[in-house]
Amino acid sequence: MGGIFARKAHLWALGLALVITIATGFAVYHEWQDYSALEDSARLIHLAIESRQELLSLLKDAETGQRGYLLTGDPRYLEPYATARPQADRLLAQMSSRGELVGDAASLRRIVSIKFLELERTIGLRRAGKSKAALEVVETNEGKATMDTIRQLVRRATDAELAEIRGLTSLAGSHATQIRWIVLTGSVIVTLLLLVSTLRFHRLLQTQEVVISELDHARRDIEREKELFETTLRSIGDAVIATDELGHVRFMNAVAQDLTGWVSGESVDAPSCFSNHQRGHRRSDGRSGF
Numbered sequence: 001m002g003g004i005f006a007r008k009a010h011l012w013a014l015g016l017a018l019v020i021t022i023a024t025g026f027a028v029y030h031e032w033q034d035y036s037a038l039e040d041s042a043r044l045i046h047l048a049i050e051s052r053q054e055l056l057s058l059l060k061d062a063e064t065g066q067r068g069y070l071l072t073g074d075p076r077y078l079e080p081y082a083t084a085r086p087q088a089d090r091l092l093a094q095m096s097s098r099g100e101l102v103g104d105a106a107s108l109r110r111i112v113s114i115k116f117l118e119l120e121r122t123i124g125l126r127r128a129g130k131s132k133a134a135l136e137v138v139e140t141n142e143g144k145a146t147m148d149t150i151r152q153l154v155r156r157a158t159d160a161e162l163a164e165i166r167g168l169t170s171l172a173g174s175h176a177t178q179i180r181w182i183v184l185t186g187s188v189i190v191t192l193l194l195l196v197s198t199l200r201f202h203r204l205l206q207t208q209e210v211v212i213s214e215l216d217h218a219r220r221d222i223e224r225e226k227e228l229f230e231t232t233l234r235s236i237g238d239a240v241i242a243t244d245e246l247g248h249v250r251f252m253n254a255v256a257q258d259l260t261g262w263v264s265g266e267s268v269d270a271p272s273c274f275s276n277h278q279r280g281h282r283r284s285d286g287r288s289g290f
Contacts, residue, residue, distance in 0.1 A: 017193040024186030031179045038172045045161045045168075048095065052108075052154045055091045058084040059115055059150060063143065066119045070126050070134050081119060088112060108153050115146045 062084035068077030092109050118137070125134035137143075230251065233240045239256035243249055252262065 017190045020186055020189050020193070024182055024190075027182045027186075028179055031182065038168045042165055042168045042172070045165050049158050049161055051091050051095055052157060055088055055108075055112070056150065056154050058088050058091075059112065059147065062116075062119055063147065066123060067138070070122060070131065070138065073126065073131070078123065081123070085116060088116070108150065108157075111146060111150050111153065115143070115150065118143050118146060 061080035065077045065080035069075065092112065096109075122134040122137050125131075125137070233242075233251065234253045236253070237255065239259050240251070240253045241249060241256045242251035252260070
C-alpha cells in the first residue's frame with residue numbers, strides 16, 4: 001500500500017512540476033511581450049528625437065549657407081541650402097507617417113516651411129542683385145525668431161519624449177524584475193518538487209530492494225528447511241511417501257522406494273494409487289508391492 005502511495009505521490013510531483021514549468025513559460029512569454037513592446041516604443045521615441053535633431057541641424061546648415069551667399073554672392077554657399085530642403089521634407093514626411101506631427105509638434109512643419117520661405121526670399125533678392133534688401137530682411141531678426149521657435153518646439157518635444165523614455169525604462173525594469181522573480185520562483189518550486197520526487201523514488205527503490213532481499217532470504221530459508229526435512233525423512237527407517245492435495249507423489253524416501261519398486265525420479269507427479277501395469281512391472285523385478 002505504501003509503495004502504491006509513493007508511486008502516486010511521485011507521479012503527482014512530476015505532473016505538478018510540469019504544470020508549473022508550463023505556467024512559468026507562459027508568464028515569462030507574456031512579460032517578455034510587454035517588455036518587447038516597451039522596447040519598440042522606446043526605439044521609436046529615440047528615432048523621433050534623432051529626426052528632430054537632424055532637422056534642426058539641416059536648418060542651421062541652410063541658414064549658414066544663406067548668410068554666406070548673401071555676403072559673398074558665391075553660389076557654392078548655397079549647397080547646404082539646396083541639400084537641406086529635400087532632406088527636411090523627407091524627415092517631416094517620416095514624422096507624419098509615424099504619427100509624430102500632432103498637437104504642438106504639428107506646428108513644426110508650418111514653422112519649418114516659414115523658415116525655408118524666408119531663406120528662399122532672401123536668396124532670391126540676392127540673385128536679383130538686391131543685396132541690400134536681402135540683408136535688411138536678415139536684420140529684421142525674422143529668421144532668428146523663426147529659428148528660436150523651431151529650437152523651442154524641438155526642445156519641448158524632446159523633453160517630453162525623454163520623460164516618456166524614462167517612464168518606459170522604469171516599466172521595462174519592472175517587467176524585467178517580474179520575469180526574474182517568475183523564473184526564480186518557478187525554478188525553486190520545480191527543483192523542490194523534483195527533489196522530493198527523487199527522494200521518494202529513491203526510497204521506493206530502497207524498499208523494493210529490501211523486499212526482494214527479504215524474499216530471497218525467505219526462499220533460501222525455505223530451500224534449507226526443505227533440504228533438512230528431506231534429509232530427515234530419508235534417514236528414518238520407515239517408508240515415507242508425501243503427496244499433494246491431488247494425490248500426486250512429491251517425495252519418497254529410500255525405504256518407500258524399496259517397497260514400491262520406484263525410484264525417486266519416477267515417483268514424482270505419479271498418483272499415489274498404483275496401476276496394474278505398475279504393479280506388474282514391480283513384480284517382474286521381484287519387488288513386493290502394496
